[in-house]
Amino acid sequence: MSDLVVIVYPTLEKAEAVRSELLELQKEYLITLDDAVIATKTDDGKIKLHQMVNTTAAGAASGSFWGLLVGMIFLMPVVGVVIGAASGALGGLLADFGINDKFMKDLAESIQPGNAALFVLIREMTGDKVLEHMKGTGGVVLKTSLDNEKEAALRAAISGPAA
Structure with a gap:
Protein backbone atom coordinates (compact mmCIF):
# COMPACT_ATOMS: atom_id res chain seq x y z
CA MET A 1 0.00 0.00 0.00
CA SER A 2 1.33 3.42 -0.96
CA ASP A 3 1.31 6.56 1.18
CA LEU A 4 0.43 10.01 -0.12
CA VAL A 5 2.25 13.12 1.11
CA VAL A 6 1.44 16.66 -0.05
CA ILE A 7 3.77 19.51 0.97
CA VAL A 8 3.32 23.13 -0.08
CA TYR A 9 6.42 25.20 -0.92
CA PRO A 10 6.64 28.94 -1.61
CA THR A 11 8.01 28.47 -5.16
CA LEU A 12 8.08 25.96 -7.99
CA GLU A 13 11.89 25.95 -7.82
CA LYS A 14 11.91 24.88 -4.16
CA ALA A 15 9.37 22.10 -4.81
CA GLU A 16 11.42 20.96 -7.82
CA ALA A 17 14.59 20.86 -5.68
CA VAL A 18 12.87 18.66 -3.09
CA ARG A 19 11.48 16.37 -5.81
CA SER A 20 15.00 16.07 -7.28
CA GLU A 21 16.35 15.16 -3.84
CA LEU A 22 13.70 12.45 -3.49
CA LEU A 23 14.61 11.08 -6.92
CA GLU A 24 18.26 10.95 -5.83
CA LEU A 25 17.23 9.06 -2.69
CA GLN A 26 15.37 6.64 -4.94
CA LYS A 27 18.61 5.94 -6.81
CA GLU A 28 20.14 5.05 -3.43
CA TYR A 29 17.22 2.65 -2.73
CA LEU A 30 16.13 4.62 0.33
CA ILE A 31 12.69 5.39 -1.08
CA THR A 32 10.47 3.97 -3.81
CA LEU A 33 8.17 6.50 -5.46
CA ASP A 34 5.12 5.61 -7.49
CA ASP A 35 4.62 9.22 -8.53
CA ALA A 36 5.89 12.74 -7.74
CA THR A 56 1.33 12.03 -24.20
CA ALA A 57 4.84 12.66 -25.59
CA ALA A 58 6.03 9.18 -24.61
CA GLY A 59 3.00 7.63 -26.30
CA ALA A 60 3.56 9.68 -29.46
CA ALA A 61 7.22 8.63 -29.65
CA SER A 62 6.40 4.97 -29.10
CA GLY A 63 3.51 5.13 -31.56
CA SER A 64 5.72 6.78 -34.21
CA PHE A 65 8.26 3.99 -33.92
CA TRP A 66 5.71 1.19 -34.22
CA GLY A 67 3.82 3.09 -36.94
CA LEU A 68 7.05 3.45 -38.95
CA LEU A 69 7.72 -0.26 -38.56
CA VAL A 70 4.24 -1.25 -39.72
CA GLY A 71 4.31 1.42 -42.45
CA MET A 72 7.59 0.02 -43.83
CA ILE A 73 5.98 -3.41 -44.16
CA PHE A 74 3.15 -1.94 -46.25
CA LEU A 75 5.50 0.47 -48.08
CA MET A 76 3.86 3.57 -46.54
CA PRO A 77 6.27 4.66 -43.77
CA VAL A 78 5.10 8.30 -43.57
CA VAL A 79 1.46 7.29 -43.18
CA GLY A 80 2.50 4.71 -40.59
CA VAL A 81 4.42 7.31 -38.56
CA VAL A 82 1.53 9.79 -38.63
CA ILE A 83 -1.09 7.21 -37.64
CA GLY A 84 1.23 5.68 -35.04
CA ALA A 85 2.09 9.03 -33.48
CA ALA A 86 -1.56 10.10 -33.32
CA SER A 87 -2.76 6.85 -31.77
CA GLY A 88 0.21 6.74 -29.38
CA ALA A 89 -0.40 10.33 -28.25
CA LEU A 90 -4.08 9.59 -27.68
CA GLY A 91 -3.20 6.48 -25.69
CA GLY A 92 -0.67 8.44 -23.63
CA LEU A 93 -3.17 11.23 -23.00
CA LEU A 94 -5.73 8.76 -21.69
CA ALA A 95 -3.19 6.88 -19.54
CA ASP A 96 -3.35 8.30 -16.03
CA PHE A 97 -1.24 6.40 -13.56
CA GLY A 98 -0.14 7.31 -10.08
CA ILE A 99 -1.97 10.14 -8.35
CA ASN A 100 -5.34 11.10 -9.80
CA ASP A 101 -5.07 14.38 -11.74
CA LYS A 102 -8.51 15.64 -10.66
CA PHE A 103 -7.64 15.03 -7.00
CA MET A 104 -4.40 17.02 -7.37
CA LYS A 105 -6.13 19.92 -9.13
CA ASP A 106 -8.91 20.04 -6.53
CA LEU A 107 -6.47 20.04 -3.62
CA ALA A 108 -4.19 22.59 -5.31
CA GLU A 109 -7.11 25.04 -5.45
CA SER A 110 -6.44 25.72 -1.75
CA ILE A 111 -2.86 26.98 -2.25
CA GLN A 112 -1.88 30.60 -2.80
CA PRO A 113 -0.94 31.81 -6.31
CA GLY A 114 2.80 31.34 -6.91
CA ASN A 115 3.04 28.49 -4.40
CA ALA A 116 3.73 24.90 -5.43
CA ALA A 117 2.32 21.71 -3.92
CA LEU A 118 4.53 18.62 -4.15
CA PHE A 119 2.43 15.44 -4.34
CA VAL A 120 4.45 12.32 -3.57
CA LEU A 121 3.12 8.76 -3.69
CA ILE A 122 5.52 6.62 -1.67
CA ARG A 123 5.49 2.85 -2.06
CA GLU A 124 8.18 2.20 0.55
CA MET A 125 10.95 4.07 2.33
CA THR A 126 13.60 3.83 4.97
CA GLY A 127 11.95 6.48 7.13
CA ASP A 128 14.79 7.65 9.37
CA LYS A 129 17.27 8.09 6.51
CA VAL A 130 14.77 9.86 4.23
CA LEU A 131 13.71 12.20 7.03
CA GLU A 132 17.37 13.01 7.69
CA HIS A 133 17.70 14.19 4.07
CA MET A 134 14.42 16.14 4.31
CA LYS A 135 15.55 18.15 7.37
CA GLY A 136 15.16 21.87 6.94
CA THR A 137 13.61 21.75 3.47
CA GLY A 138 10.74 23.87 4.76
CA GLY A 139 7.27 23.74 3.39
CA VAL A 140 3.94 23.03 5.01
CA VAL A 141 2.39 19.57 5.13
CA LEU A 142 -1.03 19.94 3.48
CA LYS A 143 -2.19 16.32 3.51
CA THR A 144 -0.84 12.84 4.20
CA SER A 145 -2.07 9.29 4.51
CA LEU A 146 0.70 8.55 7.02
CA ASP A 147 -0.18 7.51 10.56
CA ASN A 148 -0.02 10.28 13.19
CA GLU A 149 3.45 9.32 14.45
CA LYS A 150 5.03 9.34 10.98
CA GLU A 151 3.25 12.57 10.04
CA ALA A 152 4.57 14.28 13.18
CA ALA A 153 8.09 13.09 12.37
CA LEU A 154 7.77 14.48 8.83
CA ARG A 155 6.49 17.84 10.08
CA ALA A 156 9.35 18.06 12.59
CA ALA A 157 11.95 17.15 9.96
CA ILE A 158 10.95 19.65 7.28
CA SER A 159 10.58 22.50 9.78
CA GLY A 160 13.79 21.68 11.68
CA PRO A 161 17.31 22.92 10.97
CA ALA A 162 18.98 21.68 7.79
CA ALA A 163 21.12 18.58 8.06
Missing part, protein backbone atom coordinates in the same frame (compact mmCIF):
# COMPACT_ATOMS: atom_id res chain seq x y z
CA VAL A 37 3.96 15.65 -9.23
CA ILE A 38 4.17 19.38 -8.59
CA ALA A 39 1.01 21.48 -8.86
CA THR A 40 1.29 25.24 -9.20
CA LYS A 41 -1.36 27.92 -9.10
CA THR A 42 -1.01 30.92 -11.40
CA ASP A 43 -2.06 34.46 -10.50
CA ASP A 44 -5.28 34.00 -12.49
CA GLY A 45 -6.13 30.86 -10.45
CA LYS A 46 -5.31 28.19 -13.01
CA ILE A 47 -3.73 24.96 -11.79
CA LYS A 48 -0.82 23.45 -13.75
CA LEU A 49 0.52 19.97 -13.08
CA HIS A 50 4.24 19.34 -13.61
CA GLN A 51 4.40 15.56 -14.10
CA MET A 52 7.61 13.52 -13.92
CA VAL A 53 6.72 11.79 -17.19
CA ASN A 54 4.76 13.29 -20.06
CA THR A 55 2.64 10.29 -21.07
Whole structure:
Protein backbone atom coordinates (compact mmCIF):
# COMPACT_ATOMS: atom_id res chain seq x y z
CA MET A 1 0.00 0.00 0.00
CA SER A 2 1.33 3.42 -0.96
CA ASP A 3 1.31 6.56 1.18
CA LEU A 4 0.43 10.01 -0.12
CA VAL A 5 2.25 13.12 1.11
CA VAL A 6 1.44 16.66 -0.05
CA ILE A 7 3.77 19.51 0.97
CA VAL A 8 3.32 23.13 -0.08
CA TYR A 9 6.42 25.20 -0.92
CA PRO A 10 6.64 28.94 -1.61
CA THR A 11 8.01 28.47 -5.16
CA LEU A 12 8.08 25.96 -7.99
CA GLU A 13 11.89 25.95 -7.82
CA LYS A 14 11.91 24.88 -4.16
CA ALA A 15 9.37 22.10 -4.81
CA GLU A 16 11.42 20.96 -7.82
CA ALA A 17 14.59 20.86 -5.68
CA VAL A 18 12.87 18.66 -3.09
CA ARG A 19 11.48 16.37 -5.81
CA SER A 20 15.00 16.07 -7.28
CA GLU A 21 16.35 15.16 -3.84
CA LEU A 22 13.70 12.45 -3.49
CA LEU A 23 14.61 11.08 -6.92
CA GLU A 24 18.26 10.95 -5.83
CA LEU A 25 17.23 9.06 -2.69
CA GLN A 26 15.37 6.64 -4.94
CA LYS A 27 18.61 5.94 -6.81
CA GLU A 28 20.14 5.05 -3.43
CA TYR A 29 17.22 2.65 -2.73
CA LEU A 30 16.13 4.62 0.33
CA ILE A 31 12.69 5.39 -1.08
CA THR A 32 10.47 3.97 -3.81
CA LEU A 33 8.17 6.50 -5.46
CA ASP A 34 5.12 5.61 -7.49
CA ASP A 35 4.62 9.22 -8.53
CA ALA A 36 5.89 12.74 -7.74
CA VAL A 37 3.96 15.65 -9.23
CA ILE A 38 4.17 19.38 -8.59
CA ALA A 39 1.01 21.48 -8.86
CA THR A 40 1.29 25.24 -9.20
CA LYS A 41 -1.36 27.92 -9.10
CA THR A 42 -1.01 30.92 -11.40
CA ASP A 43 -2.06 34.46 -10.50
CA ASP A 44 -5.28 34.00 -12.49
CA GLY A 45 -6.13 30.86 -10.45
CA LYS A 46 -5.31 28.19 -13.01
CA ILE A 47 -3.73 24.96 -11.79
CA LYS A 48 -0.82 23.45 -13.75
CA LEU A 49 0.52 19.97 -13.08
CA HIS A 50 4.24 19.34 -13.61
CA GLN A 51 4.40 15.56 -14.10
CA MET A 52 7.61 13.52 -13.92
CA VAL A 53 6.72 11.79 -17.19
CA ASN A 54 4.76 13.29 -20.06
CA THR A 55 2.64 10.29 -21.07
CA THR A 56 1.33 12.03 -24.20
CA ALA A 57 4.84 12.66 -25.59
CA ALA A 58 6.03 9.18 -24.61
CA GLY A 59 3.00 7.63 -26.30
CA ALA A 60 3.56 9.68 -29.46
CA ALA A 61 7.22 8.63 -29.65
CA SER A 62 6.40 4.97 -29.10
CA GLY A 63 3.51 5.13 -31.56
CA SER A 64 5.72 6.78 -34.21
CA PHE A 65 8.26 3.99 -33.92
CA TRP A 66 5.71 1.19 -34.22
CA GLY A 67 3.82 3.09 -36.94
CA LEU A 68 7.05 3.45 -38.95
CA LEU A 69 7.72 -0.26 -38.56
CA VAL A 70 4.24 -1.25 -39.72
CA GLY A 71 4.31 1.42 -42.45
CA MET A 72 7.59 0.02 -43.83
CA ILE A 73 5.98 -3.41 -44.16
CA PHE A 74 3.15 -1.94 -46.25
CA LEU A 75 5.50 0.47 -48.08
CA MET A 76 3.86 3.57 -46.54
CA PRO A 77 6.27 4.66 -43.77
CA VAL A 78 5.10 8.30 -43.57
CA VAL A 79 1.46 7.29 -43.18
CA GLY A 80 2.50 4.71 -40.59
CA VAL A 81 4.42 7.31 -38.56
CA VAL A 82 1.53 9.79 -38.63
CA ILE A 83 -1.09 7.21 -37.64
CA GLY A 84 1.23 5.68 -35.04
CA ALA A 85 2.09 9.03 -33.48
CA ALA A 86 -1.56 10.10 -33.32
CA SER A 87 -2.76 6.85 -31.77
CA GLY A 88 0.21 6.74 -29.38
CA ALA A 89 -0.40 10.33 -28.25
CA LEU A 90 -4.08 9.59 -27.68
CA GLY A 91 -3.20 6.48 -25.69
CA GLY A 92 -0.67 8.44 -23.63
CA LEU A 93 -3.17 11.23 -23.00
CA LEU A 94 -5.73 8.76 -21.69
CA ALA A 95 -3.19 6.88 -19.54
CA ASP A 96 -3.35 8.30 -16.03
CA PHE A 97 -1.24 6.40 -13.56
CA GLY A 98 -0.14 7.31 -10.08
CA ILE A 99 -1.97 10.14 -8.35
CA ASN A 100 -5.34 11.10 -9.80
CA ASP A 101 -5.07 14.38 -11.74
CA LYS A 102 -8.51 15.64 -10.66
CA PHE A 103 -7.64 15.03 -7.00
CA MET A 104 -4.40 17.02 -7.37
CA LYS A 105 -6.13 19.92 -9.13
CA ASP A 106 -8.91 20.04 -6.53
CA LEU A 107 -6.47 20.04 -3.62
CA ALA A 108 -4.19 22.59 -5.31
CA GLU A 109 -7.11 25.04 -5.45
CA SER A 110 -6.44 25.72 -1.75
CA ILE A 111 -2.86 26.98 -2.25
CA GLN A 112 -1.88 30.60 -2.80
CA PRO A 113 -0.94 31.81 -6.31
CA GLY A 114 2.80 31.34 -6.91
CA ASN A 115 3.04 28.49 -4.40
CA ALA A 116 3.73 24.90 -5.43
CA ALA A 117 2.32 21.71 -3.92
CA LEU A 118 4.53 18.62 -4.15
CA PHE A 119 2.43 15.44 -4.34
CA VAL A 120 4.45 12.32 -3.57
CA LEU A 121 3.12 8.76 -3.69
CA ILE A 122 5.52 6.62 -1.67
CA ARG A 123 5.49 2.85 -2.06
CA GLU A 124 8.18 2.20 0.55
CA MET A 125 10.95 4.07 2.33
CA THR A 126 13.60 3.83 4.97
CA GLY A 127 11.95 6.48 7.13
CA ASP A 128 14.79 7.65 9.37
CA LYS A 129 17.27 8.09 6.51
CA VAL A 130 14.77 9.86 4.23
CA LEU A 131 13.71 12.20 7.03
CA GLU A 132 17.37 13.01 7.69
CA HIS A 133 17.70 14.19 4.07
CA MET A 134 14.42 16.14 4.31
CA LYS A 135 15.55 18.15 7.37
CA GLY A 136 15.16 21.87 6.94
CA THR A 137 13.61 21.75 3.47
CA GLY A 138 10.74 23.87 4.76
CA GLY A 139 7.27 23.74 3.39
CA VAL A 140 3.94 23.03 5.01
CA VAL A 141 2.39 19.57 5.13
CA LEU A 142 -1.03 19.94 3.48
CA LYS A 143 -2.19 16.32 3.51
CA THR A 144 -0.84 12.84 4.20
CA SER A 145 -2.07 9.29 4.51
CA LEU A 146 0.70 8.55 7.02
CA ASP A 147 -0.18 7.51 10.56
CA ASN A 148 -0.02 10.28 13.19
CA GLU A 149 3.45 9.32 14.45
CA LYS A 150 5.03 9.34 10.98
CA GLU A 151 3.25 12.57 10.04
CA ALA A 152 4.57 14.28 13.18
CA ALA A 153 8.09 13.09 12.37
CA LEU A 154 7.77 14.48 8.83
CA ARG A 155 6.49 17.84 10.08
CA ALA A 156 9.35 18.06 12.59
CA ALA A 157 11.95 17.15 9.96
CA ILE A 158 10.95 19.65 7.28
CA SER A 159 10.58 22.50 9.78
CA GLY A 160 13.79 21.68 11.68
CA PRO A 161 17.31 22.92 10.97
CA ALA A 162 18.98 21.68 7.79
CA ALA A 163 21.12 18.58 8.06
